[in-house]
Amino acid sequence: MTNLTDLTVAAIRDGVAAGTFSAVEVAEAFNARVAAAQALNAFIVTTPEAALDAARKVDADRAAGNALGKLAGVPIGMKDLFATKGVQTTAASHMLEGFTPQYESTVSQKLWDAGAGMLGKLNLDQFAMGSSNETSYFGNVISPWRRNDGSTAAMAPGGSSGGSSAAIAARLCPAATGTDTGGSIRQPAAFTGISGIKPTYGRCSRWGIVAFASSLDQAGPMARDVRDCAIMLEAMAGFDPKDSTSLDMAVPNWEASLNADMKGKKVGIPREYRVDGLDADVAKSWDDGIAWLKDAGAEIVEISLPHTKYALPAYYIIAPAEASSNLARYDGVRYGLRDLPDGANLQEMYAATRAAGFGAEVKRRILIGTYVLSAGFYDAYYTQAQKVRALIARDFELAFQHCDVILAPTAPTAAFGLGEKTADPLAMYLNDVFAVPASLAGLPAMSVPAGLNREGLPLGLQIVGRPFDEQGVLNAGLAIEARAQFSAKPEQWW
Template identity: 65%
Template structure:
């Protein structure tokens, strides 16, 4: 489900009690959703990214993955805070996230965005979303329909901004200073051989896309335009929160986990579409949590996502706990 799939799988399989992950467009929330556990992408700047291999620096955010909302809150308390080694790290006080678990959500306004109702969305995802909304309503929250009109542009804008930053960030892995080095008859050939060997197909594809959109003649038409769209996406959320909405409820993924090699073989865009519900959160720098909420017809876990105001992860933990208590838990039984 994303680059933190290993972290999520090890937590779900009871190999570890919790793990750190990184989320650029959903790589904490999607694997958590697929494995029936909790993953939170904190607000941009809330947790230090120092020591993490940079993918897209304006989108990347570290966060915890755990089997319960409470465990995620405990981990988050330890991870959050200012780090002088990370220039994007924000210096504001870290609340006691665990204290938010079990807090009343009575009177909170929960936005249901109409733009997230996609054509061809599986009926079980629609049903799960509706159930989640009813659980929050039963706990005293108020449901309101909201509009995030620029959502439809989020995926194409993301797949311009993220690869552009990736091509710039990954330029440093040239085989001279780090890791793998393939020989060549001259320095240029050595660079080319090393980077071809050291990066997988998808990484190479993103580096190529990113280099292309940053090139002369395409920068204004692609990258600059995508950044303007990003500003509009962020404003959509700001407008919702200005109307008193405390959090927004959406599905976490458009399907349950799919088989290895099942998607994106001939058409990588098929795989990219899986990010449809998660990328807006990174584009806007907001916190988002994925909480297990049910199973599909094959018994595979499905998750719901809650999107919060900047630096208001506490509300997400309170609301996430309501869903977790109503839905129950879905982690695999111990297998050893």
């Protein structure tokens, strides 16, 4: 029998339904794989019993002839930003270490209702702030990929959803949840040779997800291929009255409507993304993607997104501003860490708790955010950034009058080594240069694997779609996937 941990979400779901293997066999195989991969540090907490309990229920339902859910028998990883009832939820921060929610996030509940089981809580950048998974209080996640030059240097799995991307690439889980504020699903997917989609803002409920920047945060699926992302997204999406930004729209049947035929579709290529000094391998993969979509029947058109160069600066004003507001709740009073020096008053307790609980990157962003929201600078920075955001959204609106989807690289480079960019925050922030514009505009965007660079590391291509057109994005992703024929996987060293 095929190694169960090599199967996709669709293959596991269909195999369990057909009785080819049991859900318990699948859960046991993945539990063993997770337990043997501690060197990757992808999980903060493992929950093997939760995975087995869900699997036993699926097997019992199948034996009784009951209808099975969309994800029946599929064990998944849960990014540790989603509240899980009775299971520690930390956002990878000392501030929330030991916090056990008494409620379940809407997205995770939908996944459990669909028959999925939880293998554990996945590591991430602290409070989802980072592009390399080096800001976690619980240690760096290490990518299963290595350069092909014989080096054993630890590579970044991308961020903030680095635990999710590393776990899927290493076959520790067939799929996982991610969240994307400025590229945190797409960039780690590109770095590890998997697929991931950030849906339209509001498509998935934010209720029960630890907040970073509320006008940008969006949950989405990460998996090995486009079909699996469609299956996961169907289970995750839907209206939630508990989230005021949730879209009150029916969830389309994305999987059933998948179609790699691009005839009659126009694909926009933004000229502003052809930046000087673009990595040669990234540029080649982009050209390959253009050729693949042409081969699928699409017409290629050049478009302009003139305010692209302002996207990153606007994002790094808006996101920290919202973070400084959201993270004000961590004060040592109601939950999480409390640092109370002898004889301290309330103000001193606040200060001591926040000093001890937040990591350096989180503190940096809180300081930036508080600064741009302060009385003398609000109009000069925050108001201006919001105006730029509106212009960026307008750029996309105008571009979509000439095309159906937009194709671009996901990230400006392949994965880099851990520690290579930590000394320069700006170099780290530039990782999100191609991902941030779609986030600011709230658009659906996906990364699919496009091949390997000369160092043997994965590269991703990004498809951006119109609001609510996840189907168009998934279909273009499927067309690329069918032609890229990406089958590389990391050689096991862990």
